[in-house]
Amino acid sequence: MTAQGQTSVVENAVASAAKSARSALSRTTGADFRTRWKALAAEGLLSDAPRPPSGRAAGLGPVTTALAGIEGIGLAGAPAGLCYALASQRFGIQCPLRPVLSQEVRHSLGDVAGGDVLLCHALTEEGGGSDPLSMSTSAERQEDGSYVLTGMKAFVTAAPIADVGLVFARTSADRTPFALSAFLVDLRVPEVKRSDPFRKTALTEVPMGSLTFGGVRLAPDRLVGHEGSGLALLTVTTAWERAMLLSYALGPMRRVLERTVDWCKSREHFGRKMGSSHLVAARVADMALALHRSRELVYRMAARLDAGERPRQLAADAALTKISVAEDYVMFTQQATMLGGVRSFIEDSGLCPDLISPMAASTYAGPNDLLRVTVARELGLPVEN
Protein backbone atom coordinates (compact mmCIF):
# COMPACT_ATOMS: atom_id res chain seq x y z
CA MET A 1 0.00 0.00 0.00
CA THR A 2 1.33 3.49 -0.76
CA ALA A 3 1.97 5.79 2.18
CA GLN A 4 -0.90 7.96 1.02
CA GLY A 5 -3.20 4.95 0.68
CA GLN A 6 -2.24 3.88 4.19
CA THR A 7 -2.97 7.37 5.55
CA SER A 8 -6.47 7.45 4.17
CA VAL A 9 -7.14 3.90 5.33
CA VAL A 10 -6.13 4.98 8.85
CA GLU A 11 -8.29 8.11 8.57
CA ASN A 12 -11.23 5.97 7.51
CA ALA A 13 -10.70 3.61 10.42
CA VAL A 14 -10.54 6.57 12.84
CA ALA A 15 -13.68 8.09 11.34
CA SER A 16 -15.59 4.85 11.51
CA ALA A 17 -14.52 4.24 15.13
CA ALA A 18 -15.55 7.81 15.97
CA LYS A 19 -18.94 7.25 14.41
CA SER A 20 -19.70 4.10 16.42
CA ALA A 21 -18.25 5.68 19.55
CA ARG A 22 -20.50 8.73 19.19
CA SER A 23 -23.54 6.52 19.15
CA ALA A 24 -22.27 4.35 22.05
CA LEU A 25 -21.54 7.49 24.08
CA SER A 26 -24.86 9.14 23.40
CA ARG A 27 -26.72 5.94 24.29
CA THR A 28 -24.93 5.90 27.65
CA THR A 29 -24.82 9.60 28.58
CA GLY A 30 -24.68 9.92 32.34
CA ALA A 31 -24.15 6.17 32.86
CA ASP A 32 -21.41 4.81 35.13
CA PHE A 33 -17.89 3.94 34.02
CA ARG A 34 -18.49 0.24 33.41
CA THR A 35 -21.62 0.77 31.35
CA ARG A 36 -19.81 3.18 29.05
CA TRP A 37 -16.77 0.88 28.95
CA LYS A 38 -18.92 -2.02 27.82
CA ALA A 39 -20.72 0.08 25.24
CA LEU A 40 -17.39 1.16 23.73
CA ALA A 41 -15.92 -2.36 23.95
CA ALA A 42 -18.83 -3.69 21.89
CA GLU A 43 -17.11 -2.20 18.83
CA GLY A 44 -14.32 -4.77 19.12
CA LEU A 45 -11.57 -2.55 20.49
CA LEU A 46 -10.67 -4.99 23.27
CA SER A 47 -10.89 -8.10 21.17
CA ASP A 48 -7.54 -9.92 21.05
CA ALA A 49 -8.22 -11.08 17.54
CA PRO A 50 -10.14 -8.17 16.10
CA ARG A 51 -12.32 -8.81 13.13
CA PRO A 52 -9.99 -8.18 10.21
CA PRO A 53 -11.04 -4.72 9.17
CA SER A 54 -13.06 -4.90 6.01
CA GLY A 55 -14.15 -2.29 3.55
CA ARG A 56 -12.37 1.00 3.82
CA ALA A 57 -10.21 0.01 6.79
CA ALA A 58 -8.91 -3.20 5.20
CA GLY A 59 -5.21 -3.93 5.37
CA LEU A 60 -4.42 -2.45 8.78
CA GLY A 61 -2.65 -4.63 11.33
CA PRO A 62 -4.29 -5.35 14.70
CA VAL A 63 -2.25 -2.80 16.67
CA THR A 64 -2.88 -0.01 14.16
CA THR A 65 -6.56 -0.96 14.07
CA ALA A 66 -6.79 -0.73 17.86
CA LEU A 67 -4.88 2.57 17.79
CA ALA A 68 -7.28 4.02 15.23
CA GLY A 69 -10.11 2.77 17.46
CA ILE A 70 -8.74 4.64 20.48
CA GLU A 71 -8.15 7.78 18.47
CA GLY A 72 -11.70 7.59 17.12
CA ILE A 73 -13.18 7.16 20.59
CA GLY A 74 -11.31 10.26 21.75
CA LEU A 75 -12.33 12.18 18.66
CA ALA A 76 -15.94 11.29 19.42
CA GLY A 77 -15.56 13.14 22.70
CA ALA A 78 -15.17 10.26 25.15
CA PRO A 79 -13.85 11.54 28.48
CA ALA A 80 -10.04 11.44 28.62
CA GLY A 81 -10.06 9.08 31.61
CA LEU A 82 -12.13 6.55 29.73
CA CYS A 83 -9.85 6.75 26.66
CA TYR A 84 -6.85 6.35 28.93
CA ALA A 85 -8.32 3.32 30.70
CA LEU A 86 -9.21 1.62 27.43
CA ALA A 87 -5.75 2.23 25.98
CA SER A 88 -4.12 1.11 29.19
CA GLN A 89 -5.94 -2.23 29.31
CA ARG A 90 -5.66 -2.91 25.58
CA PHE A 91 -2.02 -1.99 25.07
CA GLY A 92 -0.55 -2.25 28.56
CA ILE A 93 -2.11 -5.53 29.66
CA GLN A 94 -3.85 -7.46 26.89
CA CYS A 95 -1.22 -7.02 24.16
CA PRO A 96 1.81 -8.01 26.27
CA LEU A 97 -0.03 -10.95 27.87
CA ARG A 98 -1.33 -12.37 24.64
CA PRO A 99 1.79 -14.31 23.62
CA VAL A 100 2.50 -15.39 27.20
CA LEU A 101 -0.81 -16.86 28.39
CA SER A 102 -2.18 -20.19 27.24
CA GLN A 103 -5.57 -20.12 25.63
CA GLU A 104 -6.97 -21.93 28.67
CA VAL A 105 -5.75 -19.29 31.08
CA ARG A 106 -6.99 -16.50 28.82
CA HIS A 107 -10.37 -18.18 28.71
CA SER A 108 -10.46 -18.50 32.48
CA LEU A 109 -10.39 -14.71 32.83
CA GLY A 110 -13.89 -14.38 31.37
CA ASP A 111 -15.15 -12.01 28.72
CA VAL A 112 -12.43 -9.39 28.61
CA ALA A 113 -12.99 -8.64 24.93
CA GLY A 114 -16.68 -7.94 25.39
CA GLY A 115 -15.96 -5.58 28.26
CA ASP A 116 -17.59 -7.71 30.98
CA VAL A 117 -14.31 -8.32 32.79
CA LEU A 118 -12.12 -5.36 33.62
CA LEU A 119 -8.37 -5.74 34.15
CA CYS A 120 -5.88 -3.63 36.07
CA HIS A 121 -2.11 -3.50 36.29
CA ALA A 122 -0.88 -3.51 39.89
CA LEU A 123 2.79 -2.68 40.18
CA THR A 124 3.24 0.51 42.19
CA GLU A 125 3.40 0.53 45.98
CA GLU A 126 3.37 3.31 48.54
CA GLY A 127 7.08 2.84 49.05
CA GLY A 128 8.22 2.81 45.46
CA GLY A 129 6.88 3.48 42.01
CA SER A 130 9.85 3.95 39.77
CA ASP A 131 11.92 1.31 41.55
CA PRO A 132 10.08 -2.02 41.17
CA LEU A 133 12.82 -4.05 42.84
CA SER A 134 11.99 -2.28 46.09
CA MET A 135 8.47 -3.75 46.21
CA SER A 136 7.38 -5.57 49.32
CA THR A 137 4.24 -7.41 48.16
CA SER A 138 5.21 -11.08 48.17
CA ALA A 139 3.91 -14.36 46.86
CA GLU A 140 5.09 -17.33 48.82
CA ARG A 141 5.16 -20.70 47.17
CA GLN A 142 3.42 -23.50 49.05
CA GLU A 143 4.25 -27.18 48.98
CA ASP A 144 1.41 -27.94 46.59
CA GLY A 145 2.76 -25.42 44.06
CA SER A 146 0.16 -22.75 44.83
CA TYR A 147 1.14 -19.29 46.08
CA VAL A 148 -0.07 -17.07 48.91
CA LEU A 149 -0.11 -13.36 48.08
CA THR A 150 0.36 -10.74 50.79
CA GLY A 151 0.92 -7.00 50.58
CA MET A 152 -0.47 -3.80 49.17
CA LYS A 153 -0.48 -2.05 45.81
CA ALA A 154 -1.31 1.63 45.56
CA PHE A 155 -2.16 4.16 42.85
CA VAL A 156 -3.62 1.49 40.59
CA THR A 157 -5.87 2.67 37.77
CA ALA A 158 -9.30 0.98 37.91
CA ALA A 159 -8.46 -0.82 41.19
CA PRO A 160 -11.80 0.13 42.78
CA ILE A 161 -13.76 -1.57 40.01
CA ALA A 162 -11.50 -4.10 38.25
CA ASP A 163 -12.20 -7.84 38.29
CA VAL A 164 -8.75 -9.27 37.65
CA GLY A 165 -5.35 -7.77 38.38
CA LEU A 166 -1.99 -8.41 36.79
CA VAL A 167 -0.10 -8.21 40.05
CA PHE A 168 3.68 -8.09 40.42
CA ALA A 169 5.07 -9.58 43.60
CA ARG A 170 8.38 -10.78 44.89
CA THR A 171 8.96 -14.51 44.94
CA SER A 172 12.42 -14.09 46.43
CA ALA A 173 13.66 -11.83 49.19
CA ASP A 174 16.81 -10.74 47.37
CA ARG A 175 17.14 -7.59 45.35
CA THR A 176 18.05 -9.47 42.17
CA PRO A 177 16.61 -9.09 38.69
CA PHE A 178 14.87 -12.42 39.17
CA ALA A 179 13.15 -11.69 42.47
CA LEU A 180 9.83 -10.74 40.87
CA SER A 181 6.98 -12.73 39.36
CA ALA A 182 3.63 -11.75 37.90
CA PHE A 183 0.26 -13.26 38.79
CA LEU A 184 -3.30 -13.02 37.56
CA VAL A 185 -5.33 -12.31 40.66
CA ASP A 186 -9.10 -12.49 40.96
CA LEU A 187 -9.92 -9.30 42.86
CA ARG A 188 -13.46 -10.38 43.70
CA VAL A 189 -12.43 -12.64 46.59
CA PRO A 190 -12.78 -11.66 50.27
CA GLU A 191 -9.00 -11.74 50.83
CA VAL A 192 -8.64 -8.72 48.54
CA LYS A 193 -9.61 -5.39 50.09
CA ARG A 194 -10.04 -2.33 47.92
CA SER A 195 -9.68 1.25 49.06
CA ASP A 196 -12.26 3.88 48.27
CA PRO A 197 -11.42 5.65 45.03
CA PHE A 198 -8.62 8.18 45.57
CA ARG A 199 -9.61 11.79 45.02
CA LYS A 200 -7.31 12.15 42.06
CA THR A 201 -7.06 15.29 39.97
CA ALA A 202 -5.91 13.82 36.64
CA LEU A 203 -7.98 11.57 34.38
CA THR A 204 -10.81 11.88 36.86
CA GLU A 205 -13.26 9.72 34.93
CA VAL A 206 -11.44 6.50 35.76
CA PRO A 207 -11.15 5.65 39.45
CA MET A 208 -7.80 4.86 41.05
CA GLY A 209 -7.20 3.09 44.34
CA SER A 210 -5.20 0.62 46.35
CA LEU A 211 -5.49 -3.14 46.72
CA THR A 212 -4.60 -5.02 49.87
CA PHE A 213 -3.90 -8.73 49.62
CA GLY A 214 -4.44 -10.55 52.89
CA GLY A 215 -3.10 -14.01 52.09
CA VAL A 216 -4.77 -14.62 48.74
CA ARG A 217 -4.30 -18.21 47.62
CA LEU A 218 -3.32 -18.48 43.95
CA ALA A 219 -3.43 -21.71 41.96
CA PRO A 220 -0.16 -22.54 40.15
CA ASP A 221 -1.67 -21.60 36.79
CA ARG A 222 -2.14 -17.99 38.01
CA LEU A 223 1.61 -17.50 37.76
CA VAL A 224 2.38 -15.71 34.48
CA GLY A 225 5.31 -17.47 32.83
CA HIS A 226 7.88 -18.92 35.21
CA GLU A 227 8.77 -17.87 38.71
CA GLY A 228 11.31 -15.06 38.50
CA SER A 229 10.37 -13.83 35.05
CA GLY A 230 8.48 -10.82 36.45
CA LEU A 231 11.07 -8.26 35.47
CA ALA A 232 11.28 -9.59 31.92
CA LEU A 233 7.51 -9.41 31.66
CA LEU A 234 7.60 -5.92 33.12
CA THR A 235 10.07 -4.89 30.44
CA VAL A 236 7.51 -5.95 27.88
CA THR A 237 4.45 -4.39 29.54
CA THR A 238 6.31 -1.11 29.97
CA ALA A 239 7.60 -1.18 26.38
CA TRP A 240 4.02 -1.57 25.18
CA GLU A 241 2.84 1.21 27.50
CA ARG A 242 5.56 3.61 26.46
CA ALA A 243 4.94 2.88 22.80
CA MET A 244 1.16 2.97 22.80
CA LEU A 245 -0.50 4.33 25.95
CA LEU A 246 -0.38 7.96 24.91
CA SER A 247 -2.52 7.04 21.93
CA TYR A 248 -5.30 8.03 24.30
CA ALA A 249 -4.30 11.70 23.89
CA LEU A 250 -4.59 11.87 20.11
CA GLY A 251 -8.38 12.15 19.91
CA PRO A 252 -8.65 14.77 22.68
CA MET A 253 -5.77 16.75 21.08
CA ARG A 254 -7.56 16.81 17.75
CA ARG A 255 -10.71 18.11 19.40
CA VAL A 256 -8.85 20.83 21.27
CA LEU A 257 -7.02 21.92 18.12
CA GLU A 258 -10.27 22.11 16.17
CA ARG A 259 -12.03 24.19 18.75
CA THR A 260 -9.01 26.46 19.20
CA VAL A 261 -8.91 27.11 15.45
CA ASP A 262 -12.64 27.87 15.48
CA TRP A 263 -12.15 30.24 18.37
CA CYS A 264 -9.27 32.07 16.68
CA LYS A 265 -11.35 32.43 13.52
CA SER A 266 -14.43 33.79 15.28
CA ARG A 267 -13.04 35.91 18.11
CA GLU A 268 -12.48 39.53 17.21
CA HIS A 269 -10.41 42.18 18.94
CA PHE A 270 -8.34 45.16 17.92
CA GLY A 271 -10.78 45.46 15.06
CA ARG A 272 -9.78 42.18 13.43
CA LYS A 273 -10.02 38.44 13.83
CA MET A 274 -7.81 37.05 16.57
CA GLY A 275 -6.37 34.52 14.10
CA SER A 276 -4.95 37.29 11.93
CA SER A 277 -2.29 37.98 14.55
CA HIS A 278 0.92 36.26 13.56
CA LEU A 279 1.69 35.32 17.10
CA VAL A 280 -1.69 33.67 17.52
CA ALA A 281 -1.26 31.87 14.21
CA ALA A 282 2.19 30.68 15.25
CA ARG A 283 0.83 29.21 18.48
CA VAL A 284 -1.86 27.37 16.56
CA ALA A 285 0.83 26.08 14.21
CA ASP A 286 2.85 24.92 17.22
CA MET A 287 -0.17 23.00 18.46
CA ALA A 288 -0.56 21.35 15.06
CA LEU A 289 3.14 20.51 15.14
CA ALA A 290 2.85 18.86 18.54
CA LEU A 291 -0.14 16.83 17.41
CA HIS A 292 1.56 15.85 14.16
CA ARG A 293 4.73 14.69 15.90
CA SER A 294 2.77 12.74 18.49
CA ARG A 295 0.53 11.07 15.96
CA GLU A 296 3.39 10.10 13.66
CA LEU A 297 5.39 8.66 16.53
CA VAL A 298 2.59 6.56 17.98
CA TYR A 299 1.41 5.27 14.58
CA ARG A 300 5.01 4.40 13.76
CA MET A 301 5.23 2.34 16.94
CA ALA A 302 1.99 0.56 16.00
CA ALA A 303 3.28 -0.17 12.49
CA ARG A 304 6.49 -1.66 13.89
CA LEU A 305 4.58 -3.83 16.35
CA ASP A 306 2.25 -4.94 13.55
CA ALA A 307 5.29 -5.80 11.46
CA GLY A 308 6.29 -8.24 14.20
CA GLU A 309 9.06 -6.29 15.91
CA ARG A 310 9.46 -7.51 19.46
CA PRO A 311 8.47 -4.96 22.09
CA ARG A 312 11.81 -5.48 23.81
CA GLN A 313 13.66 -4.51 20.65
CA LEU A 314 11.84 -1.23 20.37
CA ALA A 315 12.00 -0.37 24.08
CA ALA A 316 14.42 2.51 23.52
CA ASP A 317 12.31 4.09 20.79
CA ALA A 318 9.19 3.48 22.87
CA ALA A 319 10.78 5.49 25.70
CA LEU A 320 11.57 8.34 23.30
CA THR A 321 8.01 8.22 21.98
CA LYS A 322 6.57 8.38 25.48
CA ILE A 323 8.71 11.34 26.58
CA SER A 324 8.02 13.20 23.36
CA VAL A 325 4.24 12.77 23.31
CA ALA A 326 3.91 13.45 27.06
CA GLU A 327 5.87 16.70 26.79
CA ASP A 328 4.23 17.80 23.56
CA TYR A 329 0.83 17.19 25.12
CA VAL A 330 1.70 19.57 27.99
CA MET A 331 3.02 22.24 25.63
CA PHE A 332 0.00 21.82 23.34
CA THR A 333 -2.41 22.24 26.24
CA GLN A 334 -0.59 25.34 27.48
CA GLN A 335 -0.93 26.98 24.07
CA ALA A 336 -4.65 26.19 23.95
CA THR A 337 -5.06 27.58 27.46
CA MET A 338 -3.33 30.81 26.54
CA LEU A 339 -5.41 31.30 23.40
CA GLY A 340 -8.68 30.67 25.22
CA GLY A 341 -8.10 33.65 27.51
CA VAL A 342 -10.35 33.79 30.54
CA ARG A 343 -12.64 31.16 29.07
CA SER A 344 -9.88 28.61 29.65
CA PHE A 345 -10.76 28.87 33.31
CA ILE A 346 -14.52 28.74 33.08
CA GLU A 347 -15.73 25.18 33.22
CA ASP A 348 -18.68 25.35 30.85
CA SER A 349 -17.18 27.83 28.38
CA GLY A 350 -16.35 25.05 25.92
CA LEU A 351 -12.75 26.30 25.95
CA CYS A 352 -11.60 25.00 29.32
CA PRO A 353 -8.69 22.60 28.81
CA ASP A 354 -7.63 19.95 31.28
CA LEU A 355 -4.16 21.11 32.28
CA ILE A 356 -3.51 18.42 34.85
CA SER A 357 -4.08 15.17 32.94
CA PRO A 358 -1.40 15.88 30.29
CA MET A 359 1.10 16.53 33.07
CA ALA A 360 0.29 13.16 34.65
CA ALA A 361 1.69 11.49 31.54
CA SER A 362 5.15 12.57 32.68
CA THR A 363 4.76 10.27 35.69
CA TYR A 364 3.03 7.04 34.70
CA ALA A 365 4.57 4.36 32.47
CA GLY A 366 7.99 5.44 33.76
CA PRO A 367 8.69 9.01 34.90
CA ASN A 368 10.13 10.96 31.97
CA ASP A 369 13.39 11.68 33.75
CA LEU A 370 13.97 8.01 34.48
CA LEU A 371 13.32 7.28 30.84
CA ARG A 372 15.89 9.93 29.94
CA VAL A 373 18.39 7.96 31.99
CA THR A 374 17.51 4.81 30.04
CA VAL A 375 17.90 6.65 26.75
CA ALA A 376 21.28 8.07 27.73
CA ARG A 377 22.43 4.67 28.91
CA GLU A 378 21.38 3.18 25.61
CA LEU A 379 23.61 5.78 23.93
CA GLY A 380 26.53 4.52 25.97
CA LEU A 381 26.77 7.01 28.85
CA PRO A 382 27.91 5.31 32.06
CA VAL A 383 24.84 6.61 33.89
CA GLU A 384 22.85 4.49 36.31
CA ASN A 385 19.61 4.83 38.21
Add this chain to the structure above:
Amino acid sequence: MKNADELCSLIQEIIDEASGHADEKVDPSTPLLISGLVDSLTIMRIVARVEQRIGISFPETEVVAANFRTPTALWDAIEAVKGASHSEGAV
Protein backbone atom coordinates in the same frame (compact mmCIF):
# COMPACT_ATOMS: atom_id res chain seq x y z
CA MET B 1 27.08 -16.55 17.39
CA LYS B 2 28.10 -20.18 17.48
CA ASN B 3 29.17 -21.07 20.99
CA ALA B 4 29.39 -20.10 24.64
CA ASP B 5 32.74 -18.35 24.11
CA GLU B 6 31.23 -15.98 21.60
CA LEU B 7 28.38 -15.39 24.00
CA CYS B 8 30.97 -14.48 26.66
CA SER B 9 32.46 -11.83 24.37
CA LEU B 10 28.99 -10.37 23.82
CA ILE B 11 28.28 -10.27 27.57
CA GLN B 12 31.69 -8.74 28.19
CA GLU B 13 30.98 -6.08 25.57
CA ILE B 14 27.68 -5.16 27.20
CA ILE B 15 29.12 -5.03 30.72
CA ASP B 16 31.99 -2.87 29.47
CA GLU B 17 29.56 -0.49 27.78
CA ALA B 18 27.60 -0.14 31.00
CA SER B 19 30.49 0.41 33.36
CA GLY B 20 32.92 1.98 30.94
CA HIS B 21 35.75 -0.40 31.81
CA ALA B 22 36.42 -4.08 32.31
CA ASP B 23 37.47 -5.26 35.75
CA GLU B 24 36.75 -8.88 35.29
CA LYS B 25 37.01 -11.26 32.39
CA VAL B 26 33.78 -13.13 31.63
CA ASP B 27 34.33 -16.82 30.93
CA PRO B 28 31.73 -19.56 30.39
CA SER B 29 31.54 -20.35 34.09
CA THR B 30 31.59 -16.80 35.51
CA PRO B 31 28.77 -16.54 38.07
CA LEU B 32 26.90 -13.59 36.57
CA LEU B 33 24.34 -13.08 39.30
CA ILE B 34 26.29 -13.70 42.48
CA SER B 35 29.14 -11.46 41.43
CA GLY B 36 26.62 -8.65 40.84
CA LEU B 37 28.19 -8.20 37.41
CA VAL B 38 24.84 -7.73 35.76
CA ASP B 39 21.85 -5.70 36.88
CA SER B 40 18.34 -5.87 35.47
CA LEU B 41 18.90 -3.42 32.61
CA THR B 42 22.02 -5.32 31.61
CA ILE B 43 20.13 -8.63 31.61
CA MET B 44 17.45 -7.22 29.32
CA ARG B 45 20.15 -5.81 27.09
CA ILE B 46 21.88 -9.17 26.83
CA VAL B 47 18.57 -10.77 25.87
CA ALA B 48 17.83 -8.13 23.24
CA ARG B 49 21.34 -8.36 21.76
CA VAL B 50 21.25 -12.18 21.67
CA GLU B 51 17.90 -12.05 19.86
CA GLN B 52 19.33 -9.66 17.30
CA ARG B 53 22.52 -11.62 16.69
CA ILE B 54 20.95 -15.07 16.50
CA GLY B 55 17.60 -14.08 15.05
CA ILE B 56 15.56 -15.89 17.68
CA SER B 57 12.75 -14.73 19.96
CA PHE B 58 13.74 -15.45 23.52
CA PRO B 59 10.44 -15.84 25.41
CA GLU B 60 9.96 -13.51 28.39
CA THR B 61 9.08 -16.55 30.43
CA GLU B 62 12.61 -17.97 29.95
CA VAL B 63 14.28 -14.87 31.39
CA VAL B 64 14.73 -16.50 34.79
CA ALA B 65 17.65 -16.91 37.17
CA ALA B 66 18.35 -20.52 36.18
CA ASN B 67 19.18 -19.37 32.65
CA PHE B 68 21.49 -16.53 33.73
CA ARG B 69 23.65 -18.13 36.42
CA THR B 70 26.55 -18.44 34.00
CA PRO B 71 27.17 -17.87 30.30
CA THR B 72 27.07 -21.65 29.84
CA ALA B 73 23.58 -21.82 31.37
CA LEU B 74 22.45 -19.02 29.07
CA TRP B 75 23.99 -20.71 26.05
CA ASP B 76 22.09 -23.93 26.89
CA ALA B 77 18.85 -21.96 27.16
CA ILE B 78 19.53 -20.29 23.80
CA GLU B 79 20.12 -23.69 22.21
CA ALA B 80 16.86 -24.94 23.71
CA VAL B 81 14.96 -21.94 22.34
CA LYS B 82 16.58 -22.45 18.93
CA GLY B 83 15.63 -26.13 18.99
CA ALA B 84 12.04 -25.38 19.96
CA SER B 85 11.59 -22.79 17.24
CA HIS B 86 12.99 -25.18 14.62
CA SER B 87 10.66 -28.00 15.62
CA GLU B 88 7.61 -25.74 15.72
CA GLY B 89 8.50 -24.27 12.37
CA ALA B 90 9.48 -20.63 12.36
CA VAL B 91 7.30 -18.53 14.64
